[in-house]
Amino acid sequence: MQDPDAAGLYTLVISCPDRPGLVAEVSGCVAHHGGTLAESHNHTDHQHSWFFMRNVIGGAPEFERQAFCDEFERIAQTNAMEWSITESTQKERVVILASHASHCLADLLYRWKSGDLPCDIPCVVSNHENLRSMVEWHGIPFHYVPVPKTGKEEAFANIEGIIDRHNADTVVLARFMQIMPPNLCTKYASRLINIHHSFLPSFIGANPYQKAYERGVKLIGATCHYVTTDLDEGPIIEQDVVRVDHSKNKNDLVRLGRDVESSVLSRGLRYHLEKRVLVHGNKTVVFN
């Protein structure tokens, strides 16, 4: 994780076809402009011959972003890089979509309020009213958008409008329990994060805890993933499990599942916000 003493100013993230000399070229360009590497991770997927890199650049006041970017753009074009550079202190704007269940939302709001989650939360959208008081106590606007079976299209257009008006960088489905329409999955590709209340690819779909109980599993889990148009099949960011046994009934599994869902979602979101997650195809590289 980032060292607060280490003057990390910018986070540079790169993904491109692999070829020799990429680490040297990138780090050379950083050094040439007076930047230091407070953190530097890279990975080569040898199967797909693809290169991934994440650098936290320090070095104030010598390092000048604009001059660096001008030169780096040439390196990027030569190597067909997808890349981004962001100020480490610049917080992403995260809109959270929730439904009736409170556990993931409460966990995210607590972490945000205590300064533990580096983002802004411009608003929370929900198709139920029950969480309004909790959200508003945190000083965050709450938007109630019912999603009736016969008016889903209009509801999601409404939600999309809210997300856009708040300039969301990332959208989090904190147990939203609604299938996102394909156009939103595409529009927010790799920045729409879901927590699946199961250990994917097990127990896909509804009522996973009931299914897990009936199957007599000894572990239950949760999966945090990016949403794609292929339901429950998007790139996995983080997973975890908790041990259960025969003495736990379905309600116990639900309760234990809530804890693992909350912690997996908050970890996955943290990795995303710190630009630690690089997506390629249907897989992620997570530099943590």
Add this chain to the structure above:
Amino acid sequence: MQDPDAAGLYTLVISCPDRPGLVAEVSGCVAHHGGTLAESHNHTDHQHSWFFMRNVIGGAPEFERQAFCDEFERIAQTNAMEWSITESTQKERVVILASHASHCLADLLYRWKSGDLPCDIPCVVSNHENLRSMVEWHGIPFHYVPVPKTGKEEAFANIEGIIDRHNADTVVLARFMQIMPPNLCTKYASRLINIHHSFLPSFIGANPYQKAYERGVKLIGATCHYVTTDLDEGPIIEQDVVRVDHSKNKNDLVRLGRDVESSVLSRGLRYHLEKRVLVHGNKTVVFN
């Protein structure tokens, strides 16, 4: 686990429809015959109204097995119990079926040799020759039974004969990699144990580590279960997972999977041998 200082002589295992007073009736009968309860577990499945109990009975020399059994048989009949009583020092006879991979077999043999696994191993059967030396060094007979694609029926008849001649109580598939014919699944119901090289119900079938690698999962696991005619769907005895990340290639996943397979199988077998596993329908109660 059983206390060596606690003079546990017999293990009494019971499964029956639930009704009030069962614990009192069973423990009263034990006490009436001078038995002590070195260990006693019970569980009621309230959904199916089913009762499970396991008692480790001590109390030598007062406790007389025959007199106890005579009286207990009446209780059992009244309550429609399935039950068994075994001497705690009497070791089950476990025939192990293996294929080419050595890790689960080596682990079981080591634990057996070091006195850590309370069973006898009258022989190992394999459809490959490569593990003969390791098995024979342990002083255990090794039977080579090829299982050709066009002669499976004969091969399995051969294997069944070996299992029967050795009076096996339990059969363990230590990465045997062959689908057991339905008649053997039925014949050895609840005493035929498999280790599935995956975290069931994920990645059912062949090449689970390849599938896990392609899916980019963050955890891989293994499942120990009783074999039924419904492939990979038998009652689960034990499961575990190990954390992986993008830096692990398919070979790493296989290597890490070997460790979790070995440990899950040996734990599951231990529970079975100590009569800690009670099966009801497609689920287990594991008193550990």
Add this chain to the structure above:
Amino acid sequence: MQDPDAAGLYTLVISCPDRPGLVAEVSGCVAHHGGTLAESHNHTDHQHSWFFMRNVIGGAPEFERQAFCDEFERIAQTNAMEWSITESTQKERVVILASHASHCLADLLYRWKSGDLPCDIPCVVSNHENLRSMVEWHGIPFHYVPVPKTGKEEAFANIEGIIDRHNADTVVLARFMQIMPPNLCTKYASRLINIHHSFLPSFIGANPYQKAYERGVKLIGATCHYVTTDLDEGPIIEQDVVRVDHSKNKNDLVRLGRDVESSVLSRGLRYHLEKRVLVHGNKTVVFN
């Protein structure tokens, strides 16, 4: 865990010297009065020859508590039992003591509010004002009691008065960071619960995360225990760890530590509230 469908009315907890027939005698008495055992756990510590039992008794409307207790008192006296019987629906009154750090308190309040923690919280006491708003939003009275270095005696007398006025059954130190005076440790023996921000017995005392960082450990943890006059040495209720590595600085360890502290404390408190924790000497038996 308790089955909501299983009509558990009373929780009966027993601790006494071991002798043959105890399970039979206790369960016989329950059955004789028309009670059913929704759950029943027992354990014998063979080293100390001590017996522990916990029963969740159902069976309404036949089971009559008073008649049962009258008969059971005779059994208890004969066997030198410590015992208690409580209504399963009767919630304990838990007073929480906190200091400046919010994570454990926020976690407990959230679980309480969402109905996940079976207790009442009559008030929160803190030696800082900063958590007042969070506590009061939950509808719980907040008492500010400064604990100055030169006025500790008076402060703790004040706190003791508050605890007593609220008829607390249990007191939780949710990162209270003050050493409890011996008289309170004794007065609230086995009902004063602390979360130690370390993996006891490692790193006893102050600044454990700094020590863990300097030592380069690969795991950090937390311990929930009953408070005794012997600092940090009381009976352990629950422990857990989280994996760390060289890339985590001291602040990361503190952050990760907060999560494991919160979850270990809430688990430990749940076990306590459900009467799953039996103390004998300096050890616990936890029937979960």
Add this chain to the structure above:
Amino acid sequence: MQDPDAAGLYTLVISCPDRPGLVAEVSGCVAHHGGTLAESHNHTDHQHSWFFMRNVIGGAPEFERQAFCDEFERIAQTNAMEWSITESTQKERVVILASHASHCLADLLYRWKSGDLPCDIPCVVSNHENLRSMVEWHGIPFHYVPVPKTGKEEAFANIEGIIDRHNADTVVLARFMQIMPPNLCTKYASRLINIHHSFLPSFIGANPYQKAYERGVKLIGATCHYVTTDLDEGPIIEQDVVRVDHSKNKNDLVRLGRDVESSVLSRGLRYHLEKRVLVHGNKTVVFN
């Protein structure tokens, strides 16, 4: 882990005072000589301003080791680097010291024989005879060196001679249970590996499982560390824990401890053999 498809030829490991541009300088030198980076990790300890790097270099046939080393030596001297470059296929020679307990030794020998542990094992030394047959079945010479209380100095001189004659790169104490004399700790600094049968720094010294049992802990663990003259205080390579409860007696703790000891030792040794462990002061950086 290293990718077998990725033609990693050399492993380059670097440790030096931090300054800007180190990643660029090192990776530039590799690229300049036609090397590719199959894997590349680095870490800066900002507290001590120290830089660590590990590169797996591919790029045959262009990459020439000698030419690279000639140039790199200049970089190393300028930056006060400690560094090494080794052929990735060149196996270290590991001498194992064991005592009476077999579990760690058996696990290491199995992994070595199955090709899972990239090293040669020229011999095993023990102060007991009981493990001779197991070692010799693996085709490895076994040296019996008794270590009597009154002749320790001579015994360790004997052991040192054996280690030296076999040109050991690394020495592993697989539950050797003898305190190494200071001169050997110094001579084999950062290449003498121990498994401590406890979760350091808890329960230092003898009988840790007895102590853990008496303390009633809910987790037991093991620590793999480099041996220094400061007993049990050397740099930690790897740790893990396993959950226990009141039902486990001391023998159970010993049995469960054996498993966690074996797996922690083999993981720690693997990291060491793959040059993933860099020591600085009393801490390690483990690039895995």
